[in-house]
Amino acid sequence: MDWEQLRFFLELARAGRLVIAARRMGVDHTTVSRKVQALEKDLGRPLFLREPEGYKLTEAGRALLPQVEAMESAFVGISDSLPNLGEQISGHVRIGATEGYSTLLLAEQLVELGQRFPHLKVDLLALPRAVQLSRNEADIVITLERPERGPFIITRLTDYALHLYASAGYLAAHPPITEREQLREHRFVSYVDDLLFSKELIFLDELVKTNKANLRSTSVLAQQQAVAAGAGLAILPAFAARTDPRLHRVLAGDVSFTRTFWMLMPIELKDIARMRTVWNFLREQADAQQLVLLPTQSEQEET
Template identity: 45%
Template sequence: MNSNSLPEWTDLRFFLELARAGTLSGASRRLEVEHTTVARRIDRLETQLGTTLFDRSREGYELTEMGQALLPHAEAMESAALAATEQVSGNEVSVHGVVRLGVPELFAIRVVAPLMVGMLQSHPELSVDLLVLPRFANLANREADLGVMLDPPTTGRYMIARLATFRSYLYAAPSYLARHKPIRTQADLAQHDFVDYVQDRLASPELNYLSDLGFTPRRRLCCTGLPAQIEAAAAGMGLVMAPPYAVQDDGRLVPVLRDFYAERSFWLAAPTDLYRLQRVRAVWNLLREYTESKPSLFMNTRDPVRPLRVGA
């Protein structure tokens, strides 16, 4: 292939977005073009390279072996283009551009969204796409530039740091406690109702807090996300396990058995090439500095506690 037949970078952008979205409509939304434009660009790229990059089906587009081989090279070009744009535009002084941040639902609502307000006021040229998810962001397909998760990537090139260690405690509504037998010891929990995660839809095995209580908990209502669990428990449905940031200080939920908790860690992760971008590092650093300064969001430091040994 001579230099005149090298693929255009714009065609490779279309290739990357289709690989990440898996459908023409998804890629067209990301690129803000018609889906026919995406199809035309991919056809042109495949003709130019003399190979098939995607297997087409009714379900969508899936990379072929040759498409998989092209992917890391296209990602390297994307990273270089982003870094060059930052440097040439003088972004070493002014943080600007869009950062896509993937965060668990309630953590986003109670912690991250309010925090972003101050940051965006300080950086008028910065924008944040906050992906508020009932699962953890898929960094492998570049769904987000960085993400908060319980299970950091174990393969691939990522920057990873512990964001915060948090403890989930037992809570219940005063109305529930008034209607049911008193809870004085862990053994008493066997007689009570629980609100928990849907067990076959766990975003991470780390969310299985109740597995080692010594009995099978009576799960009366299961939800795929913590916000719905909190609301159901506050309405008197049953006991729920949640970290302090998830429970507002409005009396709707009160602690139960303060001496028990399940301890986990949130991790911050970003693809190494995206972490080099100043705008990504700015959000990364803000999250780390804020969580380090607010330990009360993640654990109750007022009472002596001992861990409830749950999970593997």
């Protein structure tokens, strides 16, 4: 029995499935199976029950788990005190986040993460829907909804601003907009109601009562492209729209929304060095991007 075998045991106990444990360890699922079987052979007893829905701990496995977790915590503490930590951090981390945040901010930030920790492998799930921790779709999730319950570590990552935008061509071809009431006469680009993954993305009801969402999309980036092409008005994240020269803010002094990104991680992953490293990096990057996420009043003025 060695620490390498115990690491694979611990990952499979947490994941419950070979393929998920293998992804987190950055190996093939057959390697996980082989390491666990070798450990079971050394101990002379089965540690898992192989069931159709996944791997479940036997009584012997449940007895071993807290001891191995204590060993892991000690190992992490030793690693943290050593120099050149970047060379030691390895393995696989899957991050799930909203499409806009992933594409426009995280993708570039993760280049720096890779430079700091060259042996770390990262999957970025940039999806126009909620990524489910409970289904093991990701290890760390950035979402608009704060779970009310669940075995998660949760932090408020950052607030971000959203504003009303239109293209210069659209504004020139339609009646001027100087007050909210005039918005009733205009066309809007918005989300598909029955496919909306978060109530935090409901904006039009707060802004104006209208049925003129003539173009709808599950993708905020598709909405931005449509607005830039003259399809109508839309509420868009400032971090996405403010640097797009095709877009102009509408009712800059009146229309503004603020939403929050929450970051979640299963509590059983909190002491894994690579998870904690990525978690801290994402918080650091969000803090550094505050002027992009929440522009100051002078930067919010309509161009």
